Structure formats: structure tokens, C-alpha cells
Amino acid sequence: MDRPMRLGIAGLGTVGASLARLIASNKDAYALRAGRPIELVAVTARDRSKDRGVDLSGVQWFDDPVALASHAEIDLFVELVGGAEGAAFDSVKAALNRGLPVVTANKALLAHHGVQLAKLAQRKGTTIFFEAAAAGGIPIIKTMREGLRGNKVSRVYGILNGTCNYMLTRMEREGIAFDDCLKDAQRLGYAEADPTFDIGGFDAAHKLALLTSLAFGCEIDLDSIFIEGIAAVTTEDIEAAADLGYRIKLLAVAQRTESGIEQRVHPTMIPAYSALAQVDGVTNAVAVDTDLLGSILLVGPGAGGSATASAVLSDVLDAARGVSMPAFGLEPASLAPYKRARMRAHEGGYYIRLSVLDRVGAFASIARRMAENEISLESIVQRKRDGAGERDAAPVILITHETTEAAVRKALDAVSKDGHLKSEPRMVRIEALD
Amino acid sequence: MDRPMRLGIAGLGTVGASLARLIASNKDAYALRAGRPIELVAVTARDRSKDRGVDLSGVQWFDDPVALASHAEIDLFVELVGGAEGAAFDSVKAALNRGLPVVTANKALLAHHGVQLAKLAQRKGTTIFFEAAAAGGIPIIKTMREGLRGNKVSRVYGILNGTCNYMLTRMEREGIAFDDCLKDAQRLGYAEADPTFDIGGFDAAHKLALLTSLAFGCEIDLDSIFIEGIAAVTTEDIEAAADLGYRIKLLAVAQRTESGIEQRVHPTMIPAYSALAQVDGVTNAVAVDTDLLGSILLVGPGAGGSATASAVLSDVLDAARGVSMPAFGLEPASLAPYKRARMRAHEGGYYIRLSVLDRVGAFASIARRMAENEISLESIVQRKRDGAGERDAAPVILITHETTEAAVRKALDAVSKDGHLKSEPRMVRIEALD
Structure with a gap:
């Protein structure tokens, strides 16, 4: 079996503490799955005295994530601090600059700086993993x-x-x-x-x-x-x-x-x-x-400490196996x-709910506005009146055939201006699944 | 970009031909995703003249899979021959013996010889991939x-x-x-x-x-x-x-x-x-x-040429990226x-359908047999009689609480022997999903 992979975790919140516990309690199982032992050797957290359900006495504590990422004797940096900027961003950059692989659960960091970090990782010949950053425990x-x-x-x-x-x-x-x-x-x-x-x-x-x-x-x-x-x-x-x-x-x-x-x-x-x-x-x-x-x-x-830890662990064990992959599937330059x-160009069906005042010609006027915008209707339902406040108005539901967002917005603006509605129209987009 | 990965495909049936077409038509995209070009250089198939919708004129043809696996100048062997024994088994062994990574869609081969092949792969420092062998296009x-x-x-x-x-x-x-x-x-x-x-x-x-x-x-x-x-x-x-x-x-x-x-x-x-x-x-x-x-x-x-090809491609591109992984997650010796x-020890709920003859005491006798086997019932439904042939019998549906397979089999044997049933009892296991 290869030499151990030494891990540094920045942030011992719910996910970080869960990860530390899992690594301690599944030592043998994870060593088999990773092909080498996984050892937690360095951490950062605001409160050193808090009981996290795991013995951290043999682990080196750092004052801040950047210090850990820059100086700890580790083979992998795990960022669980959170936030798009500050300590999270700086520590991930510091670790990548040392050529260390990074595992992060930080969606904000990646949504804002993902490509930049992927480029840095590539320049340094390493990888940034982020399975936990979207849909929690689902390996999407x-x-x-x-x-x-x-x-x-x-x-x-x-x-x-x-x-x-x-x-x-x-x-x-x-x-x-x-x-x-x-x-x-x-x-x-x-x-x-x-x-x-x-x-x-x-x-x-x-x-x-x-x-x-x-x-x-x-x-x-x-x-x-x-x-x-x-x-x-x-x-x-x-x-x-x-x-x-x-x-x-x-x-x-x-x-x-x-x-x-x-x-x-x-x-x-x-x-x-x-x-x-x-x-x-x-x-x-x-x-x-x-x-x-x-x-x-x-x-x-999609969330929760252990589901997120599951995703982080999958990345940690990939890194231990030496998996090296561009963060977003392609070299960032590609x-x-x-x-x-x-x-406004979106095409799809729409659900429209109108609270139509009880007036002669109101419905004809609505139908005309739809037609003017080339919106054809799949169904029209007049619902039972649903509240005391609606006595002078009737809820009408329209389901459109495929049309555009621009057409629907224009039609609803016109219907509103025509003055036949008791309240603002409601609209919900319909997604075709097949 | 690294040097090309040279591919040999044994078997140009639906999946193999689909794979060859995809590799030819997505050359650039796959090169970006693999980090290196993917080149099909060798194939085997029974019929060399068949039109497979792809130009195979520059590709080396081998007479049989074992010859290809043993002698072709390739970096990866793709086995799409099928069958647990014979050419599939022999060619995969030949490729692994050369230290080549292997991709296969062959569930029978792996279900019968998977561990043996994983051991051979490990001894030779290579990998056998089989994403397509279960649930087709689902990356399970x-x-x-x-x-x-x-x-x-x-x-x-x-x-x-x-x-x-x-x-x-x-x-x-x-x-x-x-x-x-x-x-x-x-x-x-x-x-x-x-x-x-x-x-x-x-x-x-x-x-x-x-x-x-x-x-x-x-x-x-x-x-x-x-x-x-x-x-x-x-x-x-x-x-x-x-x-x-x-x-x-x-x-x-x-x-x-x-x-x-x-x-x-x-x-x-x-x-x-x-x-x-x-x-x-x-x-x-x-x-x-x-x-x-x-x-x-x-x-x-779960099946179909292109869904299976998708799974095979995922393995091919993993191999091109140098991913190396024990076939079943752990070193085979572990x-x-x-x-x-x-x-017989299985525990769960059961659906039981009985065609009960119209006799006094029949139902009491059935209930006693269930009780004797400590089967408690969640629901009992007497269904409408469903056919002309059933005029002297009534369909009775029992849903049991959690019990064992042994208890249900014993109870149904006893009920059958009691002679109150018009036909063999039917039983369907219920799976608890949460």
C-alpha cells in the first residue's frame, strides 16, 4: 500500500467535523478504498475547545485557513470555510499555488472564481474537486x-x-x-x-x-x-x-x-x-x-452534514487514488x-392565472390580447371563486401552447392595462420533460 | 496535449459500430475531454464488408479478438464480443496479460470471472472498466x-x-x-x-x-x-x-x-x-x-446501442485520462x-392472492394457518369474482405485516393442503422503500 495521504481541513463546522469523525472511525475501510491510509494532520477552526466527537489531539492546529494551506505538511487541502471571497478564496489559491490538490464544498467560491481557480490548478499541475458544491450527496x-x-x-x-x-x-x-x-x-x-x-x-x-x-x-x-x-x-x-x-x-x-x-x-x-x-x-x-x-x-x-461529507469523501478518495481531472471537464483554456x-426568447408553455372582473366583454378582450401575441391556448378553466374578497372577480386559468416569454409578458401587460383584472396576473412556466 | 490513445475494438455489432462512429464524428470534442486524441486503430468483426456508417479503411482488421488483444499496437482494448467464455474471456485475458487496460460491456463475463480478471489486471498494473455492464447508460x-x-x-x-x-x-x-x-x-x-x-x-x-x-x-x-x-x-x-x-x-x-x-x-x-x-x-x-x-x-x-456506447465512452475517456482503479472498488485480494x-430468512411484507372455495370455515382456516406461522395481516380484501371459471371461488387478497419468507411458504403450503383453494396461491414480495 502507498504512503498515507495527509489531509488538512480548513473549517470544522457541521461538514468538517463530520468528515473528521468519518476519517477517524473508518480508517481501515477508507484505506482499502483509497489504496492508502487517509490521515487528518492539520485543521483550522474558530473554537479549538469545542467537542466535535473526535479526538483531534494529535492534529496540528492553524490560526487561519491561509496559514494551513500555505504551511501545513499535507498532500490535500480541504476547504470548508465557505464564502466566495476572503479566507476561502485565499486559502484555496495558496494550496493550489503549492501544487496541492484541493477539495471544496463551496458553491459560491466556484460560481464566482471557478474558471480562474481551474486555470491556476492546471498551471500548477494539480486538481480542484467540488462534488459537494452542487446537489449535496448526489454525485452529479x-x-x-x-x-x-x-x-x-x-x-x-x-x-x-x-x-x-x-x-x-x-x-x-x-x-x-x-x-x-x-x-x-x-x-x-x-x-x-x-x-x-x-x-x-x-x-x-x-x-x-x-x-x-x-x-x-x-x-x-x-x-x-x-x-x-x-x-x-x-x-x-x-x-x-x-x-x-x-x-x-x-x-x-x-x-x-x-x-x-x-x-x-x-x-x-x-x-x-x-x-x-x-x-x-x-x-x-x-x-x-x-x-x-x-x-x-x-x-x-441535497444538504446535511453527512450527505455533504459523503460528497467531500468521494473527492478525497479520488485524490488519494491520484485521479487528476480538469475541474470542469475540459482544460480551462478550452x-x-x-x-x-x-x-425573453425562452420558449415553452405557460400557466396564467387571472382574477377577471365580472364585466361583459372582459373575457373576449383577454382572448384578443392572447391572439394578438400569437399565443394559442391549450386549456381555459374558470375556477370556483376562492375567497370573500373575490366576489366581484372570477379566477381564470389559461394554459398556453408553446410560445415565448416575450409574447406572454406583452400579452399580460396589455391585459393588465385593459383594466379587466382585479389583481396582478400570475404566471408560472411549464417545463416539458420529454 | 499528450500522445493519442490507440483503441482496438473487438466486435462491431450495434454498440461497437456506434462507438466507432462516435469516435470518428466527435474527434475534436473527445480529444478535449480526454486530454489527448482517441484513435481507433484495430477492429475485429465477422463481416468486413458490412456498411457500419463509418470509414474503417485506415483501421487494421484482425481475424479474431484474441489476435487483436495479443498483437495489435493499441493502448486500450475494448471487448464487445459478448459471452462469458470463449473469445471474450480469452481476449480480455490476453489484453490484461500485456498490461493493457480493458473496457468491456460484458455482464456475463464479469459475473462469472470478474474477480479473477480484476486480480489479473492488478498483477499487471492495469485496470478493467465495465460501466456498460449494468443498467446501460446509467453511470451506476x-x-x-x-x-x-x-x-x-x-x-x-x-x-x-x-x-x-x-x-x-x-x-x-x-x-x-x-x-x-x-x-x-x-x-x-x-x-x-x-x-x-x-x-x-x-x-x-x-x-x-x-x-x-x-x-x-x-x-x-x-x-x-x-x-x-x-x-x-x-x-x-x-x-x-x-x-x-x-x-x-x-x-x-x-x-x-x-x-x-x-x-x-x-x-x-x-x-x-x-x-x-x-x-x-x-x-x-x-x-x-x-x-x-x-x-x-x-x-x-438501460439498453440500446447509443446508451451503451455512452457508458463505454465514459470508460474509454477515463482510461485516456490515466484513471486507474480496482475494478470492484477494492484491491481484489481485499x-x-x-x-x-x-x-427463507428474508424479511418483508407479502401480498398473497388466494382463490378461496365457497365453503363454511374456509376463511377461518386460512386465518388460523397465518396465525400459526405468526403472520399478522395488514389488510384483507375480498375482491369481486373475476371470471366465469371462478364462480365457486372468491379471490381473497392478504397483505402481511413484516414476516419471513419461510413463514409465508409454510403457511401457504398448509393452506393449500387444507383444500380450501381452487388454484395455487399467488405471492408477491413487497419492498419497503424508506
Whole structure:
């Protein structure tokens, strides 16, 4: 068996502590799987005295991640500090500059600086691994970088945020309104005190940015992602979707189109009978459409200390086996520039919910606006009036055939201006899964 | 960029020809992904003159796979001949003996000789890759060997045979009887003229044997697998399952139990709302339960030339990147002997369908036999009488709580001997998915 691989871990939070415990308690098993012993020799953490359920007395403590990455006698640097800048960025650069392979779970770091770090790794003849940075315990990075390498990807999409999926699942099952559901999720620890990063769709967007690069061999472009969170989703929409044979999920989608690559995160209606629609609670899922395979779907835990540790361990053991791979599948110089497809050019079906005032000609006027924008309708449902406040208005649901985002926005603007609506129109994009 | 990787392909059937075409038409893309050009330099095939949609004029032809594997100037040998013995076995051994890495799609070869070949590969300092040997285009081998390497697996299970799943899906959707469905599947090319290997469960068992070794770090033991095919599944069972909230799938399951590792392939009832139950037609799916992850599920195409080629390509490009990995995750000497758990010790719920003669006391007698074997019942449904031939008997469905295979077999033997049944009792195992 080869000489041990000496590990330095920066950050002993939930994931780091879990990793340290696993390495200590599975010494023999991991040595067999790695082909050599894995030894934790150096760490950093804010609090040295905290009980992390593992004996760290023989391990060297460093004051900060950069010092560890720069000076520790290690063969692999594991960055679990978090954040796109500061200690995380600086320590990863320091480790790569020494030619050390790096394992990180840091989606923000990679979404902002991934290509730059991949270039640095290549110049230094080493590798940066990041299985844990997207979809937690689902091995989607390895699958896309290695397993689907013979394929040409046309679309990658999935449920990448557990908080949103948990909330949408409960809103659907229990008919709870968004605000109440959020309070409950916060109480139970499924949502942060400031939930914006999750429910606003930003977390999913960071993960999508990485998958886009792997899928299409292009540079990362987080800023080009169209993002719409779940805060405006109502139980009325969820119920209406169910009546029509759909469920609403926050999907993150990257798709090759004629004008470029679309990247978008938004509440999405998908067929209720699809496997993806059965993905409930905090579970994540990623689907990839390719030329050779048609579609594959991976479902699993998206977060949590042990699921994330599982992903980090897969990278650690790859590094121990000497696996060396460009971070995004291609040498960074070969990544194509990201060519953005505008959201207004997006093509798809749309769900539209209108609260239509009880007036002669209102519906004819709405139908005309749709026709003017060349939107043809697959179904029209007048729903029962759902509240006391809606006595003078009737909810009308339209499902469009494939049309464009621009046409829908224009039509809805015109309908709003015509003055037949009691409240702002609601719109949810429909994703075709086959 | 490194020097080219020279490829020899033995066997230019559907998969081999598809692979040759892909390598020719994606030259630049694959060179970027592999970090070096991939060149097809040698082939074998029975018919040299057949048009395979690719120019093979610059390629060296060999008379047989062993000659190619022994003498061609190649860096990688791809075995697509098929069969557990003969040319496939001999050529793979010849290539490994030269120290060449081998890529194969041959489940029979590996299920019978996998450990022996892994040992030979290790002795010669090379690797045998077999992503295409189980679940076709789903990257389950890589996922288990590398992606889940930090985990302890408790169960791996899935839908591994497309023919069976296609037939069960059609029987369910269209209410067609097994024999008619089989004829139709044969006519449409979804089932072979001799369908035994598929519908008898043997194909799924071969694939399961490989997954068991990867999951539990043990030697392969194809002969210990309990196998029951789908030929006895009736539309009555499928309908009764649906009424009770289940669907019937041919599952292959390997599971760690107290007495050893269970390996079994049989028709199985799973909850209708589960993601696995949505896997229809020729699609395959594999789920893995582990300590760190809970569960992950992979769904995708299980067969077909291009899906299989996708898996072969993933191995080819890994080999080109210099990835070197023990075939079954551990050095073959470290694989534990397979410790078989007997099927009679299997624990789970059971669906039992009895055609009970219209006699006083019949039901009481059945209930007593269940109680004698300590089988408690979760539900009892007396179904409507389903045919003219059944006028003197009533179909009774029992769903048991968790019990053992031995208890159920004993109880059903006793019930049969009591003479209250019009026909043989039917039994379908229920798999708990959470």
C-alpha cells in the first residue's frame, strides 16, 4: 500500500467535523478504498475547545485557513470555510499555488472564481474537486464530468434547493400559505433566519452555474442567470396546477437554444406523473438530457452534514487514488465563452392565472390580447371563486401552447392595462420533460 | 496535449459500430475531454464488408479478438464480443496479460470471472472498466465505485431489465395478459425470440451480481442469487396491487442482513407514489441506501446501442485520462468472501392472492394457518369474482405485516393442503422503500 495521504481541513463546522469523525472511525475501510491510509494532520477552526466527537489531539492546529494551506505538511487541502471571497478564496489559491490538490464544498467560491481557480490548478499541475458544491450527496459533478463525457448535453435541470422544495411540498400537502409555511420551516431549521438566499432562488442559481459549465463546456456565468424565487407562489396556483395534472417545483434549468444557452431558476409546473414530480421535501434531483442517453435522472439528499461529507469523501478518495481531472471537464483554456440566451426568447408553455372582473366583454378582450401575441391556448378553466374578497372577480386559468416569454409578458401587460383584472396576473412556466 | 490513445475494438455489432462512429464524428470534442486524441486503430468483426456508417479503411482488421488483444499496437482494448467464455474471456485475458487496460460491456463475463480478471489486471498494473455492464447508460458503476466510496451501503436495488419493465408497464396500462404482451414485445423487438434470459430474471441477476460486489466489497456470487421471473405475474395481481396503492416491478435487490447478504430478483410490489414506481417502459433505475446519504436513485436508459456506447465512452475517456482503479472498488485480494443470506430468512411484507372455495370455515382456516406461522395481516380484501371459471371461488387478497419468507411458504403450503383453494396461491414480495 502507498504512503498515507495527509489531509488538512480548513473549517470544522457541521461538514468538517463530520468528515473528521468519518476519517477517524473508518480508517481501515477508507484505506482499502483509497489504496492508502487517509490521515487528518492539520485543521483550522474558530473554537479549538469545542467537542466535535473526535479526538483531534494529535492534529496540528492553524490560526487561519491561509496559514494551513500555505504551511501545513499535507498532500490535500480541504476547504470548508465557505464564502466566495476572503479566507476561502485565499486559502484555496495558496494550496493550489503549492501544487496541492484541493477539495471544496463551496458553491459560491466556484460560481464566482471557478474558471480562474481551474486555470491556476492546471498551471500548477494539480486538481480542484467540488462534488459537494452542487446537489449535496448526489454525485452529479462526477456524473457530468466523467460519466456523461461521451455525450452532447442539450439540457440540465433539477430541484437544487431543499428549503424551497420542502416548503412547496408542505404548501401542497397541507394547503398552508407561503408566509406560514416559511415561519414553520424556520422554526424547524429547514429555512434560515434570513431565507432570501434560498427562497429567492440564489442558492439554486449558484449550483446551476456550475452544472452549466460542466454540461456545455463553457465558462461560468452566474450573473446571466434569470432568477425568480418562490415567494409569489400561492396555494391557489398549487391547487390549480394539481387540477390540471401538474405540480409546482422550483427548477433550475440550463438549456442549449438557437440563440445561446439559457440559464434560469423559477417556479415551474411539471407533469404530476413524472418521476421528478415525486421528489418531495428537502430531497434534490438533477436530470440531464443528452444525445446518446435521452434522459437520466439522479435523486438524493441535497444538504446535511453527512450527505455533504459523503460528497467531500468521494473527492478525497479520488485524490488519494491520484485521479487528476480538469475541474470542469475540459482544460480551462478550452472552455467556450458563455453565450447567453435572453429570457425573453425562452420558449415553452405557460400557466396564467387571472382574477377577471365580472364585466361583459372582459373575457373576449383577454382572448384578443392572447391572439394578438400569437399565443394559442391549450386549456381555459374558470375556477370556483376562492375567497370573500373575490366576489366581484372570477379566477381564470389559461394554459398556453408553446410560445415565448416575450409574447406572454406583452400579452399580460396589455391585459393588465385593459383594466379587466382585479389583481396582478400570475404566471408560472411549464417545463416539458420529454 | 499528450500522445493519442490507440483503441482496438473487438466486435462491431450495434454498440461497437456506434462507438466507432462516435469516435470518428466527435474527434475534436473527445480529444478535449480526454486530454489527448482517441484513435481507433484495430477492429475485429465477422463481416468486413458490412456498411457500419463509418470509414474503417485506415483501421487494421484482425481475424479474431484474441489476435487483436495479443498483437495489435493499441493502448486500450475494448471487448464487445459478448459471452462469458470463449473469445471474450480469452481476449480480455490476453489484453490484461500485456498490461493493457480493458473496457468491456460484458455482464456475463464479469459475473462469472470478474474477480479473477480484476486480480489479473492488478498483477499487471492495469485496470478493467465495465460501466456498460449494468443498467446501460446509467453511470451506476462509477457512482458506486467512486461517488459513494465514503459510504457504507445497506441495500442496492433497482429495475435492471428493460424487457420486463416494458412488459409489466404494458400489462398494467392496457390490461394485456402476459402471453399476449410477450408476443407483442417480440414483434416490436423489445423481447428476444427466446426471452428466457430476460423474463426469467437472469439478465437482471447478472447485473445485480456486479452491483453486490461494488456495494458490499465482496466477491461476486451469481449462483447464490434467488431468481424468480415475471412469467407468473397476472393482470389480476397488477390490478389488485393498484387498488392497494402499489405497482409491480421486477426488482433486483442486494441487501445486508444479520445473517449475510441477500441477493434476489423477483416481481415486487412497491408504493405507487414512489419515484421508482414511475419508472416505466424500457427505462432502468438503481437505488442505493447508505449510512451517509439515506437513499439515492438513478434513472435512465438501460439498453440500446447509443446508451451503451455512452457508458463505454465514459470508460474509454477515463482510461485516456490515466484513471486507474480496482475494478470492484477494492484491491481484489481485499474483497470479502460473499456470505449468503438464505432466501427463507428474508424479511418483508407479502401480498398473497388466494382463490378461496365457497365453503363454511374456509376463511377461518386460512386465518388460523397465518396465525400459526405468526403472520399478522395488514389488510384483507375480498375482491369481486373475476371470471366465469371462478364462480365457486372468491379471490381473497392478504397483505402481511413484516414476516419471513419461510413463514409465508409454510403457511401457504398448509393452506393449500387444507383444500380450501381452487388454484395455487399467488405471492408477491413487497419492498419497503424508506
